């Protein structure tokens with residue numbers, strides 16, 4: 001599945017990366033710390049949003065039309081799973097356990113609000129620039 005973390009660093013063909021300081025990917029948010037995960041770099045979006053401390057960091061993010069956004073659950077093991085779910089239904093992830101990721105490609109411009117299904121207080125926005 002695109003953008004999905006493959007559990008286990010030893011999985012074939014998967015490169016282990018350290019995603020440090022998400023603010024380097026976006027000028028709009030605070031540093032989110034680091035998140036050790038393993039993923040396929042070719043599947044990953046140009047904008048990365050950390051799910052951390054029951055929040056989406058940073059928000060909002062900007063991406064051009066055709067751009068990809070990836071969410072990575074950076075919560076500690078044992079934290080309840082989160083989702084990234086568009087308010088308008090454009091996308092919706094399955095529950096993402098700590099370490100899991102999800103990627104969406106945005107085909108049209110607009111401001112897209114989203115939330116976490118189990119935690120409605122978790123809200124954020126993706127702004128797709130024309």
Ligand SMILES: [Cu+2]
Pocket residue numbers: 054081082083116117118119122
């Ligand atoms: Cu949540």
